[in-house]
Amino acid sequence: MKRFVGFVRKEFIHIFRDRRTLLILFGMPVAQILIFGYVVTNEIKEARIAIYDQSKDAVTREITDKILSSGYFRLAKRIEDESQIEETFQKGEIKEIIVFEPHFDEKLSQEKSAQVQILLDATDANMANLLQSYTAGIISDYSKNIRFDNGQMPVIQTRPRMLFNNELKGVYMFVPGTMALILMLVTAMMTSISITREKEMGTMEVLLVSPLKSIQIIAGKVMPYVSLAFLNGVVILALGYFVFDMPVHGNIILLLSETLLYIVMALSLGIFISTVSPTQQVAMFVSMFALLLPTMLLSGFIFPIENMPWPLQWLSTIIPARYFIVLIKNIMIKGTGLLFIWKETLILLLMTVIFIGLSIRNFKIRLE
Amino acid sequence: MPAVTVDQLRKSYQDTVALKKESFRVEPGELFGVIGPDGAGKTTLFRILTTLLVPDQGQARVEGFDVVKDYRQIRHITGYMPGEFSLYMDLTVAENLRFFATIFDTTIEENYHLIRDIYQQIEPFKHRLARNLSGGMKQKLALSCALIHKPRVLILDEPTTGVDAVSRKEFWEMLIQLKKQDITILVSTPYMDEAGLCDRVALIQQGSIMKIDSPARILEDFPRKLWAARSNQPYKLLQDLREYIDLASVYPFGDSIHITHKRDEMDKQQLEDFLQQRGHPDIEVAPARPTIEDCFMDLMNQGT
Amino acid sequence: MNRQSQYMITVKDMVKKFGQFTANDHLTFNVKRGEIFGFLGANGAGKTTAMRILCGLSSPTSGEIYVAGYNVYRETEKIKRSIGYMSQKFSLYEDLTVKENFRFYGGIYGLKRRKIRERTGYLLDKLNFSHAMNQKISDIPLGWKQKLAFSIAIMHEPRIVFLDEPTSGVDPITRRQFWEMIYETASQEVTVFVTTHYMDEAEYCSRVSIMDRGKIKALDTPANLKQTYRVANMNEVFVQIAR
Numbered sequence: 001m002k003r004f005v006g007f008v009r010k011e012f013i014h015i016f017r018d019r020r021t022l023l024i025l026f027g028m029p030v031a032q033i034l035i036f037g038y039v040v041t042n043e044i045k046e047a048r049i050a051i052y053d054q055s056k057d058a059v060t061r062e063i064t065d066k067i068l069s070s071g072y073f074r075l076a077k078r079i080e081d082e083s084q085i086e087e088t089f090q091k092g093e094i095k096e097i098i099v100f101e102p103h104f105d106e107k108l109s110q111e112k113s114a115q116v117q118i119l120l121d122a123t124d125a126n127m128a129n130l131l132q133s134y135t136a137g138i139i140s141d142y143s144k145n146i147r148f149d150n151g152q153m154p155v156i157q158t159r160p161r162m163l164f165n166n167e168l169k170g171v172y173m174f175v176p177g178t179m180a181l182i183l184m185l186v187t188a189m190m191t192s193i194s195i196t197r198e199k200e201m202g203t204m205e206v207l208l209v210s211p212l213k214s215i216q217i218i219a220g221k222v223m224p225y226v227s228l229a230f231l232n233g234v235v236i237l238a239l240g241y242f243v244f245d246m247p248v249h250g251n252i253i254l255l256l257s258e259t260l261l262y263i264v265m266a267l268s269l270g271i272f273i274s275t276v277s278p279t280q281q282v283a284m285f286v287s288m289f290a291l292l293l294p295t296m297l298l299s300g301f302i303f304p305i306e307n308m309p310w311p312l313q314w315l316s317t318i319i320p321a322r323y324f325i326v327l328i329k330n331i332m333i334k335g336t337g338l339l340f341i342w343k344e345t346l347i348l349l350l351m352t353v354i355f356i357g358l359s360i361r362n363f364k365i366r367l368e
Numbered sequence: 369m370p371a372v373t374v375d376q377l378r379k380s381y382q383d384t385v386a387l388k389k390e391s392f393r394v395e396p397g398e399l400f401g402v403i404g405p406d407g408a409g410k411t412t413l414f415r416i417l418t419t420l421l422v423p424d425q426g427q428a429r430v431e432g433f434d435v436v437k438d439y440r441q442i443r444h445i446t447g448y449m450p451g452e453f454s455l456y457m458d459l460t461v462a463e464n465l466r467f468f469a470t471i472f473d474t475t476i477e478e479n480y481h482l483i484r485d486i487y488q489q490i491e492p493f494k495h496r497l498a499r500n501l502s503g504g505m506k507q508k509l510a511l512s513c514a515l516i517h518k519p520r521v522l523i524l525d526e527p528t529t530g531v532d533a534v535s536r537k538e539f540w541e542m543l544i545q546l547k548k549q550d551i552t553i554l555v556s557t558p559y560m561d562e563a564g565l566c567d568r569v570a571l572i573q574q575g576s577i578m579k580i581d582s583p584a585r586i587l588e589d590f591p592r593k594l595w596a597a598r599s600n601q602p603y604k605l606l607q608d609l610r611e612y613i614d615l616a617s618v619y620p621f622g623d624s625i626h627i628t629h630k631r632d633e634m635d636k637q638q639l640e641d642f643l644q645q646r647g648h649p650d651i652e653v654a655p656a657r658p659t660i661e662d663c664f665m666d667l668m669n670q671g672t
Numbered sequence: 673m674n675r676q677s678q679y680m681i682t683v684k685d686m687v688k689k690f691g692q693f694t695a696n697d698h699l700t701f702n703v704k705r706g707e708i709f710g711f712l713g714a715n716g717a718g719k720t721t722a723m724r725i726l727c728g729l730s731s732p733t734s735g736e737i738y739v740a741g742y743n744v745y746r747e748t749e750k751i752k753r754s755i756g757y758m759s760q761k762f763s764l765y766e767d768l769t770v771k772e773n774f775r776f777y778g779g780i781y782g783l784k785r786r787k788i789r790e791r792t793g794y795l796l797d798k799l800n801f802s803h804a805m806n807q808k809i810s811d812i813p814l815g816w817k818q819k820l821a822f823s824i825a826i827m828h829e830p831r832i833v834f835l836d837e838p839t840s841g842v843d844p845i846t847r848r849q850f851w852e853m854i855y856e857t858a859s860q861e862v863t864v865f866v867t868t869h870y871m872d873e874a875e876y877c878s879r880v881s882i883m884d885r886g887k888i889k890a891l892d893t894p895a896n897l898k899q900t901y902r903v904a905n906m907n908e909v910f911v912q913i914a915r
Contacts, residue, residue: 559872
């Protein structure tokens with residue numbers, strides 16, 4: 001045990017002394033998440049909206065004015081009939097329709113509550129989310145400024161409804177996707193490089209000649225990366241949750257356990273790569289081409305799997321990230337329990353066992 | 369029981385034979401040198417003894433343990449210093465030593481007495497990263513790391529290659545000190561002049577051991593009388609000597625040229641006259657004492 | 673070449689500083705035409721820095737330095753054309769054949785195709801190695817590689833050849849064949865400048881300088897140095913100086 005602790009300590013020293021590794025470990029996930037999150041769109045200006053005012057009273061007019069004068073929205077159309085809603089969205093120019101319910105003013109003064117429905121074209125999920133939150137913000141601002149004589153505050157409820165993309169694919173896609181990518185990269189690439197570095201520097205020779213068993217060497221090299229990758233996963237989740245309002249509906253323990261499973265899978269893959277690569281450079285290339293690109297392109301992260309030609313669909317079944325993304329999305333957005341995702345979990349588990357088996361078989365206790 | 373037994377050991381890589389059925393023994397407490405140029409098979413031999421390679425044929429034992437079957441036991445009792453000092457360059461001196469102590473399940477304190485004389489020389493720099501050490505200091509650190517678990521057999525692959533003459537000298541002094549601790553030491557080197565510091569040496573060339581004996585005996589066995597010729601035109605002297613009849617060998621040797629004659633008695637006067645005629649007025653021919661390098665070349669020629 | 677006709681390299685008060693660190697501290701020496709000059713010192717003594725300056729690869733901080741009659745500050749291109757260089761670490765392309773290596777290096781120095789063929793033939797003949805012209809360098813034993821590397825370094829008939837630890841690690845017979853090549857080259861009025869930290873290589877030089885911590889501590893023939901320090905070999909001379 002003391003040997004193992006000593007080994008792990010040495011490994012941590014390597015990591016913390018190497019600025020490059022640290023940057024990749026912690027800079028990259030944050031940068032990636034922020035880039036994916038913000039680059040998509042982060043600002044709206046004069047977005048074209050339509051208004052379906054079924055009440056046409058003083059309050060709805062005031063709210064409309066407030067929305068239009070904010071500078072974020074431009075009125076492109078007034079709708080007079082419910083049948084026009086579908087048609088308006090179909091044309092694609094208008095992304096949001098604000099619907100005031102009939103007798104808005106009356107309801108507000110008598111029942112102290114009225115409803116505004118915000119209909120959104122969620123094909124561009126990120127944009128839809130933004131529009132919705134801006135609109136809701138202006139309305140809630142407005143409601144705070146009116147106050148009845150008895151001091152009571154009215155409540156204007158905003159009810160958003162996403163059309164055409166109920167699951168909000170896209171907006172919440174980049175968090176699981178980035179997580180799958182980063183964890184794969186950090187763990188598999190970093191471990192494979194750190195093991196091959198010992199081969200290259202000749203220190204592996206001394207380790208082999210020592211009484212350390214191969215399993216001790218592997219576990220010692222891998223241990224720090226498990227904890228760092230896990231920390232990384234948590235950072236990504238936290239960024240998604242706090243900065244991009246990604247919901248976490250499911251069980252957090254389940255979510256973290258699945259993350260850990262994925263990390264261990266990626267590590268075993270990394271060890272496997274190191275057993276077949278003689279140098280750091282080879283390990284780097286193999287990780288890049290065999291892991292990074294497929295994870296990005298074939299996991300459903302960027303391109304939907306359903307739209308791929310069948311050979312690629314078939315190929316995507318062996319991409320671990322594909323299952324991880326499904327797992328994470330289901331747990332976070334739908335709040336699914338293990339009962340519904342056991343299949344994906346089992347596949348990841350199986351992959352882990354296979355790679356560990358292959359690595360142990362391939363790891364040499366000698367130099368040839 | 370010998371500390372190391374090598375019996376008919378053979379090893380080849382693809383189409384090159386690195387070791388051709390070699391046999392020898394090293395006695396306990398001996399300082400045994402394996403001397404030969406790059407590519408002679410020194411590293412292959414040491415890697416077999418440290419269980420890093422499996423021989424194609426033959427057997428090798430370290431402290432009675434078979435290098436193939438009992439590799440685990442051997443890994444406990446040997447200290448190994450590979451060709452390039454395999455230290456962790458991003459770890460400090462103290463961190464390196466501590467790491468190597470822990471993987472052998474010991475502590476620096478436990479065996480400090482073994483490395484004290486060596487480690488004390490680098491201890492003032494113990495918080496310096498290994499990458500910032502000079503060649504000589506790296507060498508001392510690597511030796512300390514190889515010794516920290518109190519090995520019974522120490523195997524050093526070219527420990528003096530690439531370090532300066534002062535560090536080389538100091539290193540050999542350390543090895544001679546270590547012998548007193550009852551550690552068997554096998555050391556390889558391409559430098560023939562280091563042979564004299566070993567108890568016995570194996571001269572190795574192209575995978576074959578040409579001779580094993582004590583340095584003194586090897587020198588005694590030099591078959592001919594050796595002469596050194598010197599003039600201020602070394603290249604011309606070399607060519608002229610090549611034309612002189614009955615010389616067995618002519619080799620430049622530093623600022624002189626070493627020659628041997630096919631017969632036991634060479635007429636020195638006759639040779640000097642010959643060379644003076646050839647335009648070497650300041651020629652100087654004198655008997656010389658052979659060195660290990662002379663012996664090595666002689667053995668190489670016998671072999672071919 | 674008028675000013676320094678007797679000397680191929682003249683160095684006066686050469687200083688090279690890297691920030692606070694002085695790698696070369698007022699070096700002064702001359703190398704004669706056709707001399708085999710040994711430039712010795714431990715790793716880190718400042719040899720490589722000095723050799724880089726002499727090869728025109730870096731500029732000194734101060735000092736008056738001429739190589740083959742050219743000024744090291746202004747005429748580095750001319751210097752590069754008049755020198756050859758061989759190092760033990762890097763010399764030949766392993767995946768090219770012997771002939772291809774000759775052709776490549778000949779091309780670098782702007783030799784005409786016919787000249788390259790002529791020199792390749794001549795040098796390989798001298799080595800008795802013409803039969804292996806089309807072998808890949810990776811298949812050739814170390815000793816031969818070093819002899820080939822030297823031949824390539826003198827292919828363009830330079831006036832000075834710089835050799836960096838040329839014979840470390842080779843067997844003693846090959847090493848002697850190598851020194852014979854060097855002697856022969858020097859006998860043709862080519863100056864040979866050998867940097868090394870192996871003192872047994874020093875024994876073969878006509879004159880040696882020994883550097884320690886940026887300064888030249890000794891400069892003489894090996895025989896005189898051994899006499900001065902009353903020791904048997906250059907190794908001992910070095911140990912006495914550096915300790």
